[in-house]
Amino acid sequence: MLTRRQNLLETITGGKPDRFVNQYEFMELIMEAPRDDRPKPGGTRKSKWGITFVWPEGQLGVFPLHDAEHKVLKDITKWREYVHAPEIDTTETVWAAAVAHADRVDRKDQYVAGIYLSGVFEMTHHLMGMTEAMMAFYEEPEAMHELIDYITEYELAYAKVLIEKIHPDCIFHHDDWGGQKNSFVSPSMFKEFFLPAYKKIYGFYKSNGVDLIVHHSDSYAANLVPYMIEMGIDIWQGVMTTNNTPELIKKYGGQISFMGDIDSGVVDFPDWTPEIAARETERACRNCGKLYFIPNLTQGLNVSSFPGVYEEVSRSIDRLSREMF
Amino acid sequence: MAILEEVKTMIEDGETKLITEVVQKAIDEGTTPEDILQAMIDAMSVVGDRFSTGEIFIPEMLMAAKAMSEGMDILKPLLVGSSSTNALGTCIIGTVEGDLHDIGKNLVSVMIESVGFHIIDLGVDVPTARWIEAIKENQNVTLVACSGLLTTTMPAMKETVQTIKASDLNGLKVIVGGAPITQEYANVIGADGYSADAGSAAVKAVELVKSM
Numbered sequence: 085m086l087t088r089r090q091n092l093l094e095t096i097t098g099g100k101p102d103r104f105v106n107q108y109e110f111m112e113l114i115m116e117a118p119r120d121d122r123p124k125p126g127g128t129r130k131s132k133w134g135i136t137f138v139w140p141e142g143q144l145g146v147f148p149l150h151d152a153e154h155k156v157l158k159d160i161t162k163w164r165e166y167v168h169a170p171e172i173d174t175t176e177t178v179w180a181a182a183v184a185h186a187d188r189v190d191r192k193d194q195y196v197a198g199i200y201l202s203g204v205f206e207m208t209h210h211l212m213g214m215t216e217a218m219m220a221f222y223e224e225p226e227a228m229h230e231l232i233d234y235i236t237e238y239e240l241a242y243a244k245v246l247i248e249k250i251h252p253d254c255i256f257h258h259d260d261w262g263g264q265k266n267s268f269v270s271p272s273m274f275k276e277f278f279l280p281a282y283k284k285i286y287g288f289y290k291s292n293g294v295d296l297i298v299h300h301s302d303s304y305a306a307n308l309v310p311y312m313i314e315m316g317i318d319i320w321q322g323v324m325t326t327n328n329t330p331e332l333i334k335k336y337g338g339q340i341s342f343m344g345d346i347d348s349g350v351v352d353f354p355d356w357t358p359e360i361a362a363r364e365t366e367r368a369c370r371n372c373g374k375l376y377f378i379p380n381l382t383q384g385l386n387v388s389s390f391p392g393v394y395e396e397v398s399r400s401i402d403r404l405s406r407e408m409f
Numbered sequence: 410m411a412i413l414e415e416v417k418t419m420i421e422d423g424e425t426k427l428i429t430e431v432v433q434k435a436i437d438e439g440t441t442p443e444d445i446l447q448a449m450i451d452a453m454s455v456v457g458d459r460f461s462t463g464e465i466f467i468p469e470m471l472m473a474a475k476a477m478s479e480g481m482d483i484l485k486p487l488l489v490g491s492s493s494t495n496a497l498g499t500c501i502i503g504t505v506e507g508d509l510h511d512i513g514k515n516l517v518s519v520m521i522e523s524v525g526f527h528i529i530d531l532g533v534d535v536p537t538a539r540w541i542e543a544i545k546e547n548q549n550v551t552l553v554a555c556s557g558l559l560t561t562t563m564p565a566m567k568e569t570v571q572t573i574k575a576s577d578l579n580g581l582k583v584i585v586g587g588a589p590i591t592q593e594y595a596n597v598i599g600a601d602g603y604s605a606d607a608g609s610a611a612v613k614a615v616e617l618v619k620s621m
Contacts, residue, residue, distance in 0.1 A: 138509065140507050140508075140509065140534070142507065142561060143507055143508070143559060143561050143562070144559055144560075144561055147509035147510070149509075150511075214467075214511070214512040214515075215471060215511075215512065215515050218467045218468040218471050219468060219471050219472060219475065221468050222423065222468055222472050223425075263513075263588070264588050265463065265605075265606065266463045266466065267466065268466065268467050269466050269467065269468055270465070270466045270468075270469070273466070273468065349560055349588065349589055353560040353561075353589075354560070354561065389561075
């Protein structure tokens with residue numbers, strides 16, 4: 085039986101996996117690494133960048149506030165006055181838990197995965213609001229390029245510390261690039277503004293011992309896959325069914341792999357049932373096949389919003405592995 | 410008329426810096442403000458269709474809406490007393506309680522405004538009571554548009570829609586939308602209409618209000 089790491093590699097290189105990769109099993113997420121933490125459910129918290137996030141009681145996640153009082157970036161042309169990257173804490177004590185966790189991982193079995201939330205695109209609209217960010221690409225492109233460069237430099241500085249501290253061989257990086265049905269910006273705009281940034285970021289990781297780039301965008305982004313490949317993404321996590329995942333696998337398998345196709349919104353909801361989870365998992369596995377595909381809820385962590393859903397999907401994947409391999 | 414085609418092109422292309430000049434030129438050439446407005450509404454309809462089919466993206470739609478708004482600034486003084494502006498009445502729009510997403514709601518808002526509604530935007534996380542208050546506070550409310558992105562806020566949408574429908578407030582239609590919402594769900598909760606995206610929301614809004 086292949087280790088979880090070997091099985092992942094066989095899957096994404098077109099080899100001979102002996103079962104489905106079961107969701108996030110191949111990566112051990114080092115959640116203890118210092119990050120710009122978010123509020124807990126029901127709470128409010130200002131991030132180190134000054135962005136105020138709230139997690140409404142009973143809801144599924146956090147939201148940045150952009151009313152006049154809370155918006156960080158009030159005028160893109162004066163972004164240097166408003167946007168100040170936080171210090172990156174490098175002290176041993178702060179990183180001790182992350183280092184200890186990374187040291188405990190059997191790297192023959194799993195990847196040590198650093199996690200980075202809120203990538204470059206999300207940062208632009210977290211700082212200034214979605215509508216303002218979207219229009220600024222047209223109205224103030226030079227300032228947007230400068231802001232993106234600044235955010236990218238911060239990411240690179242954090243990456244350097246992360247690599248020094250925990251020596252990750254995988255990066256799990258969040259940046260939502262679309263809604264359910266389309267990318268937020270056109271491919272040409274994405275190419276102009278974000279491809280260069282991500283080539284720098286993912287290129288830096290790959291030049292410094294990171295073998296595997298897993299990018300989270302639980303959205304439609306099929307039109308951006310060529311750029312994902314160009315920037316060095318190995319696995320797109322969060323691929324929704326609206327992308328026609330089997331077609332993507334057929335078209336791009338071997339250059340990139342796809343992780344998801346089990347839409348969290350369809351499976352992971354208050355009145356969820358094991359039958360729905362099993363049905364959707366089976367559909368995904370049978371339609372997408374054994375190579376270049378990892379069946380997974382589209383949610384961007386190894387959990388579900390409602391207790392038991394993630395585990396139920398995992399059980400279904402195990403059953404399908406027994407049936408299909 | 411060539412000038413009206415030019416106005417349409419300026420809106421469709423989101424030419425926020427050039428639109429005022431072209432609208433002024435159209436006025437100077439003797440085109441009626443009503444005809445210019447209709448050309449702008451037609452252009453936004455094209456924009457809505459292109460967004461629905463995935464041909465254009467959020468930035469392009471927002472730029473078109475801004476161009477429309479800039480053009481309206483020139484036209485409005487000439488349309489005072491005309492039945493063309495806000496001809497379809499007032500639309501109360503917001504995101505339902507517990508949900509802080511605003512981009513979908515904002516896109517629907519600009520599209521609905523562009524086809525001739527006066528917009529009252531209640532923002533996000535709007536409790537049911539606030540919807541009712543807003544309908545009572547404003548004149549000629551013909552449409553209520555409820556947005557919600559989360560499965561967990563679907564109950565709040567249901568409560569809002571059913572409270573409005575069960576009230577004695579009439580002469581209005583309720584339209585719903587958002588990622589987890591479907592036509593079936595809209596039917597179940599008693600909404601009058603549903604749309605899958607901002608482009609079709611404007612079309613549906615007009616259809617609903619004109620059917621009253």
